[in-house]
Amino acid sequence: MTPTVSASGLTLRYGGTVALDDVSLRLSEGVTGLLGPNGAGKTTLLRVLATAVPADRGAFTVLGHDPGTTSGRLDVRRALGYLPQTPAFHPDFSAFEFVDYVAILKELTDRSARHREVRRVLEAVDLSDVRGKRIKRLSGGMRQRVGLAAALVGDPGFLVLDEPTVGLDPEQRMRFRELIAESGVGRTVLLSTHQTEDVAMLCHRVIVMVRGSIRFEGTPAELTARAAGRVWSSTARDPGARAGWRTGTGSFRNVGDPPKGADLLEPTLEDGYLLTLDGEPAEVAA
Numbered sequence: 001m002t003p004t005v006s007a008s009g010l011t012l013r014y015g016g017t018v019a020l021d022d023v024s025l026r027l028s029e030g031v032t033g034l035l036g037p038n039g040a041g042k043t044t045l046l047r048v049l050a051t052a053v054p055a056d057r058g059a060f061t062v063l064g065h066d067p068g069t070t071s072g073r074l075d076v077r078r079a080l081g082y083l084p085q086t087p088a089f090h091p092d093f094s095a096f097e098f099v100d101y102v103a104i105l106k107e108l109t110d111r112s113a114r115h116r117e118v119r120r121v122l123e124a125v126d127l128s129d130v131r132g133k134r135i136k137r138l139s140g141g142m143r144q145r146v147g148l149a150a151a152l153v154g155d156p157g158f159l160v161l162d163e164p165t166v167g168l169d170p171e172q173r174m175r176f177r178e179l180i181a182e183s184g185v186g187r188t189v190l191l192s193t194h195q196t197e198d199v200a201m202l203c204h205r206v207i208v209m210v211r212g213s214i215r216f217e218g219t220p221a222e223l224t225a226r227a228a229g230r231v232w233s234s235t236a237r238d239p240g241a242r243a244g245w246r247t248g249t250g251s252f253r254n255v256g257d258p259p260k261g262a263d264l265l266e267p268t269l270e271d272g273y274l275l276t277l278d279g280e281p282a283e284v285a286a
């Protein structure tokens with residue numbers, strides 16, 4: 001697939017902390033999930049790609065634009081929709097007013113065309129009915145949808161979403177996943193998350209970051225396959241297990257190096273992810 005976003009050698013330090021350590025990647029149309037433990041550098045990578053903070057070293061392009069130049073940076077920002085981890089809503093704004101405000105910042109100067117666009121994105125995230133309500137009166141799920149609507153203003157080709165499903169109940173999360181999946185049609189979406197189900201359900205590619213570096217890049221099926229033959233059931237926690245827990249049925253589910261003749265279980269993406277975190281060598285799948 002043709003890459004729409006390419007980065008090479010991105011490095012960023014905060015004092016003695018290396019938040020990004022020589023990160024290179026290629027993204028294409030569709031939803032790519034970014035997994036990694038707390039402090040792995042996910043937010044930092046998203047902020048760099050969203051031109052919110054410059055890297056110390058390295059380069060990247062977004063839809064052919066180079067943010068290393070002043071005009072290229074503007075072009076990247078025009079092509080970008082960014083939903084940060086904690087969006088800075090003005091709580092007294094209505095959903096419409098907030099998205100309209102973002103549309104003004106995105107240089108949609110013609111008032112009636114802009115209002116049409118604001119109505120379009122609010123409709124796309126299913127908020128038309130509450131567009132006049134103040135943001136402080138909306139539920140957490142609705143607020144996240146206001147943030148997504150703001151990110152979608154102007155139909156950006158590259159959408160960056162930082163943990164958008166955090167704090168949502170299962171029903172809201174499912175609805176939000178549907179919206180992200182729709183947003184990924186004909187567009188490049190990079191989504192950071194701690195939810196392996198988000199990745200299993202809606203991503204066509206997945207990147208795993210650990211301590212500022214990319215540990216794995218490939219399809220969700222390839223990440224799951226890393227745990228093939230390495231998940232098993234037992235009556236007590238197995239010493240060969242890198243992770244193991246008692247399940248609701250009373251038996252143990254173990255992930256790691258199974259003993260001979262172990263009762264193997266079907267692996268999940270989470271199992272592949274756990275093994276990738278746990279000192280597995282880096283792997284970049286084609």
Ligand SMILES: Nc1ncnc2c1ncn2[C@@H]1O[C@H](COP(=O)(O)OP(=O)(O)OP(=O)(O)O)[C@@H](O)[C@H]1O
Nearest residue numbers: 014017018019036037038039040041042043044045
């Ligand atoms: N503004 C900052 N000043 C100093 N250190 C920072 C700053 N932002 C991030 N860091 C550090 O850089 C590293 C990467 O942080 P980052 O927030 O990118 O990780 P993350 O994978 O997004 O974590 P989380 O899942 O908890 O959001 C961490 O060690 C963090 O403490």
